[in-house]
Amino acid sequence: MSDFSGDAGLRDIADSGGYAPALPRDVSSPCVSCDVRTQAVCAVLTDDELGGLAQLTQTNTYEAGDTLFFEGDSVGACFIVQAGALKLYKLLPDGRRQITGFLFKGDFLGMNPAAEYGYTAEVLEPVKACSLPSDKMQELIDTYPKLSNRLLNLASMELAVAQEQMLLLGRKTAQERIASFLLWLSRRSEDRGEQANPVRVPMSRSDMGDYLGLTVETVSRSITKLKTSGVITLKEGNRVEISDLDMMEAIAAGDGA
Amino acid sequence: MSDFSGDAGLRDIADSGGYAPALPRDVSSPCVSCDVRTQAVCAVLTDDELGGLAQLTQTNTYEAGDTLFFEGDSVGACFIVQAGALKLYKLLPDGRRQITGFLFKGDFLGMNPAAEYGYTAEVLEPVKACSLPSDKMQELIDTYPKLSNRLLNLASMELAVAQEQMLLLGRKTAQERIASFLLWLSRRSEDRGEQANPVRVPMSRSDMGDYLGLTVETVSRSITKLKTSGVITLKEGNRVEISDLDMMEAIAAGDGA
DNA sequence: CTGTAGGTTTGACGTAAATCATTTGTACAA
């Protein structure tokens, strides 16, 4: 068993603003048989290499509303999401909030050359995640250069998503933003091997707004409009069916009607 | 001399939409004595290693309006900016434009695991840049793992900037955007060893607008307002003096008055 | 110097989305 104390990145979080402190609720897991092994960073490591990894790693579960770390916390660990969903956000002093990303099964989190986390990571749906202290991660990278390569690819892909999001935030209309977002959610579900078309939308309208640079009301109205025009259909269980994919894609691309 | 043919990433660009085709105008350069060596990716390589690099590399100059590559071009090379300034942008079908970044001396460009460039790279001020075919770059990375590390750090920093920009685009007012932008420009100038306070603004109001998700008119009005309230002063040669730094920072942070 | 062209500023007006307010829907506890 590892002597890793398990509180890196989770230390001393005051129960500020209604957030429950993030406490480990479970411990387990050898990496070789990990659920997300093929999708995650670890995909590039062999069974042997993974064996060693498990010793440095700790798996925890978190409830909705829990926070893995806050913006400004000193960087202590990185995480791999094994199940559940997270949102990452930045705040302005007066409370305005921008969600910079949603994380799902297989996603990697917390790789940061800076001293402090640049955003808060809060649980949307119960999360199972393994964490690795930053210094151990750095050692690992130094030992296995292919890891560095893998991380570089992941970072580049994230960067491409971020640039797409800038286009959305800077230049798209409310409807175009909603359409783009739903299509993105759908594609991501598919990538994860989950149902793509009636796509499950695990976040609130408020979170969608904070991701898309809109208010709740505008999100709601835009969705209603898409529904009314027959492009989408709202289903049970927070699921959205994309009824007219071509139209949806045209709208998302800014070429709608 | 290298047998590198010199047209990777520059092949067959039609003179579309008023853009001048990007043609090499100069060839030169051994990397060891390079101007930006200490700032650029190459900083992690030794003199010996750099000696080899020079053979794979080609240095060209580009005029304002030239395009290094277009969004959608298949990725052929990466670049290091030795002098000048560039803008990167994405377009919507109807011409709406989002500038995703400005590049200056020492910046790296074109590292991409995808098959196509995700944005167009256009010259703002005469650029001197060296280019390296993507496959050679990949070989280099495989040979020198520390390069991969370096690139990962650069990508992570870029990602942090992108997230900051999302906050700006999604949640800040016009004034806050302008203030944030000018402060960012100033800090970047400083990093490059150039004058930070009367900061030179090498891009047009239109480019600023397309970067900040605003129209030219709103950019102009916001600048006028900052000027009127005594926070900034416009100087000769497209330079802006930040007269009240504290106020400027408060405004940029969303905490202004 | 004079004309021309591009960028910038300023003004008048329109509008998409924000704000404020209320109603409706939904999940869950007693």
Place this chain on the structure above:
DNA sequence: TTGTACAAATGATTTACGTCAAACCTACAG
């Protein structure tokens, strides 16, 4: 079942920013 609490939808109104239009400024060519 009823009550409670919070999320979502809808309506009424305001507003920050966009659009349209004109004037102004600066640079450069002849």
